[in-house]
Amino acid sequence: MAIGLLARHPAVTSRWWAVTKLTITERRAARDSLPPKLRALVPDPDHDAVHALAGSMAKPVMRGHMTGSQAYAALAIEAAKLPDPDALLEAAWQTLRNHVRWRRKIGDDVRRQLADTIKPLIARQAPKNAILAEAHGVNGATGFHLTEGEVNDHAAATVWDALPDAPRKRRYGP
Amino acid sequence: MDHEPIWNAYAAGASKPELRVVGGAEAKERPPLVLHPARLPDPCNINPRRWLYGTQLVRGFVTVLVAPGGTGKSSYAMGVGVACASGRDILGEKIFERVNAAIINLEDPMDELERRLAALMIQHHIARPDLDGHLFLDDSEGRGLTMAAVGDDGYTIIHPDEAAMIEQVKANNIGLIICDPFAESHSLEENNNPQMVKAAAAWRRVARATDAAILLVHHVRKGEASGIDAARGAKALTDSSRVGLLLSPMTKEDGDLFGVSEEDRWQYVRLDDAKRNMAPAGKARWFRLAQQALGNGKGLYPNGDNVAAVAVWSPPVVDVKLTGVQLNEALDIIATPPAGWLYSPTRAGRDNSRWAGQVLVDLGMGEKQASHMIGEWLKSGLLYREAFKDEHRNARTGVRVNDGKRPHQ
Numbered sequence: 001m002a003i004g005l006l007a008r009h010p011a012v013t014s015r016w017w018a019v020t021k022l023t024i025t026e027r028r029a030a031r032d033s034l035p036p037k038l039r040a041l042v043p044d045p046d047h048d049a050v051h052a053l054a055g056s057m058a059k060p061v062m063r064g065h066m067t068g069s070q071a072y073a074a075l076a077i078e079a080a081k082l083p084d085p086d087a088l089l090e091a092a093w094q095t096l097r098n099h100v101r102w103r104r105k106i107g108d109d110v111r112r113q114l115a116d117t118i119k120p121l122i123a124r125q126a127p128k129n130a131i132l133a134e135a136h137g138v139n140g141a142t143g144f145h146l147t148e149g150e151v152n153d154h155a156a157a158t159v160w161d162a163l164p165d166a167p168r169k170r171r172y173g174p
Numbered sequence: 175m176d177h178e179p180i181w182n183a184y185a186a187g188a189s190k191p192e193l194r195v196v197g198g199a200e201a202k203e204r205p206p207l208v209l210h211p212a213r214l215p216d217p218c219n220i221n222p223r224r225w226l227y228g229t230q231l232v233r234g235f236v237t238v239l240v241a242p243g244g245t246g247k248s249s250y251a252m253g254v255g256v257a258c259a260s261g262r263d264i265l266g267e268k269i270f271e272r273v274n275a276a277i278i279n280l281e282d283p284m285d286e287l288e289r290r291l292a293a294l295m296i297q298h299h300i301a302r303p304d305l306d307g308h309l310f311l312d313d314s315e316g317r318g319l320t321m322a323a324v325g326d327d328g329y330t331i332i333h334p335d336e337a338a339m340i341e342q343v344k345a346n347n348i349g350l351i352i353c354d355p356f357a358e359s360h361s362l363e364e365n366n367n368p369q370m371v372k373a374a375a376a377w378r379r380v381a382r383a384t385d386a387a388i389l390l391v392h393h394v395r396k397g398e399a400s401g402i403d404a405a406r407g408a409k410a411l412t413d414s415s416r417v418g419l420l421l422s423p424m425t426k427e428d429g430d431l432f433g434v435s436e437e438d439r440w441q442y443v444r445l446d447d448a449k450r451n452m453a454p455a456g457k458a459r460w461f462r463l464a465q466q467a468l469g470n471g472k473g474l475y476p477n478g479d480n481v482a483a484v485a486v487w488s489p490p491v492v493d494v495k496l497t498g499v500q501l502n503e504a505l506d507i508i509a510t511p512p513a514g515w516l517y518s519p520t521r522a523g524r525d526n527s528r529w530a531g532q533v534l535v536d537l538g539m540g541e542k543q544a545s546h547m548i549g550e551w552l553k554s555g556l557l558y559r560e561a562f563k564d565e566h567r568n569a570r571t572g573v574r575v576n577d578g579k580r581p582h583q
Contacts, residue, residue, distance in 0.1 A: 061317055062317060063317075064317050064335075064338060067312050067317075068284065068312065068313055068315040068317070069284055069311060069312050069313060072284050072315070093315075097315070122184075125187070127185075128181050128184070128185065152177060153177070153326070156177035156180045156181065157326040159180055159181065159184050160180050160190065160326070162184075163180070163183055163184060163188075163189060163190045164189045164190070165189060165190060166189040166190045166191075166192070
């Protein structure tokens with residue numbers, strides 16, 4: 001189970017071969033030489049393109065530029081060109097989900113990092129543009145995992161948390 | 175979200191500013207409150223309601239479909255979507271206008287939705303070209319849908335996907351949006367009336383802005399689903415909808431009436447306009463969840479899938495067409511029993527010979543139908559109960575005929 005999960009991790013399914021620096025032919029030969037049980041755990045080199053496509057669609061899907069159905073359809077079209085498309089499509093869809101999960105986690109990490117960075121600025125009463133510049137800088141340095149709007153939202157939310165509470169009996173909300 | 179109040183308070187060293195609901199119509203500047211006299215237009219000049227699908231869906235308004243789990247509400251909703259997208263009255267309702275339909279199912283994965291769609295298409299002989307480009311289908315995978323949520327501050331209500339939804343609906347010229355289930359389209363507290371008002375209002379604004387009809391599918395609370403008030407959570411949702419529909423499974427009484435066995439009852443569901451009075455069982459709209467083989471067997475599953483596809487079902491005629499003369503003959507017999515006793519409202523006597531319904535059975539009616547008709551006659555007052563003592567001086571209840579309510583001959 002654990003090995004299966006590891007084999008499906010985004011870093012393994014889409015990038016493991018980059019570390020080995022093997023050619024496709026060498027990878028195929030290495031995979032074919034494995035006993036069937038182990039072979040099932042190693043991604044087929046011919047499937048790289050489909051898995052890479054799945055990984056590349058995680059960001060647009062998360063940001064709402066693309067629906068899940070459109071991503072699924074794109075994967076289905078690519079998978080249909082190869083043998084055993086059903087299994088490949090299922091695996092590629094899982095890859096997409098893994099990437100989404102992974103990106104969500106990274107996004108949470110970036111948010112934490114962003115808050116940690118701008119809190120000292122807020123304490124020093126730094127101007128708004130300096131805080132936002134720093135926040136966008138953190139997002140850029142980590143690979144633009146958040147959209148511009150998300151960075152603005154999170155910076156404002158951090159500032160809001162730092163503001164003193166309003167006097168009692170003040171009516172909040174709608 | 176407009177962050178200016180936060181930044182202004184931060185720049186001024188002030189405390190937390192008062193925040194308003196953003197993203198919806200509330201965010202706009204509202205004109206001053208003025209009461210207007212009624213315009214009293216000529217009725218002929220008032221625009222008719224723009225019904226889209228029977229009297230269930232109206233352009234620019236929200237309809238709520240409430241149903242217990244497992245009654246086939248998703249299948250029914252998909253059937254409505256397919257009917258509107260194909261322009262064919264596959265479920266027996268008039269389609270005033272063929273429109274593009276979007277089904278947003280936030281509960282099931284795409285492959286399951288495609289199975290249901292395929293079953294519907296096979297069941298109703300719908301070809302791909304009939305739906306191609308007219309039907310939009312989205313599943314629970316991917317990004318999901320958040321029409322209303324509590325903002326980061328914990329008390330403002332935000333509508334993250336409202337603007338995008340309006341844009342998508344306009345871009346694809348969609349006339350019907352089906353959201354299944356409503357509960358998955360927001361992240362607010364379902365038992366909180368003010369919050370449900372906001373969630374329903376987000377959908378209503380989409381309907382107004384895009385002129386599309388919206389069908390929200392909603393679950394019922396635990397227990398028997400007897401009306402629209404059985405909808406789960408706060409009542410604000412059903413109150414703010416234009417039309418409320420209730421899909422309910424066949425009851426044991428209905429099954430007995432229509433001669434449907436206990437094992438087969440689950441296949442039959444009835445649809446009622448739950449904001450109006452419930453129709454009698456014989457006049458309600460009935461649907462059957464027909465099991466449709468997809469023919470997709472392979473590998474480990476050589477038999478493939480059988481998937482439920484909703485189809486119109488006409489219940490057997492409950493009222494045997496006895497003529498007025500025959501009914502009056504039966505009533506004459508019931509009104510003049512042998513001396514000393516009255517016909518019974520329930521089965522009585524050897525071979526039911528003392529049962530009023532037996533008179534109808536003798537005229538050719540089935541026993542269940544006769545029992546139903548005696549019940550209806552008692553309800554309408556044509557028959558009324560009267561206590562009497564039989565030949566052994568035992569207290570009994572019989573029926574007499576109210577001649578003033580006899581059917582016309």
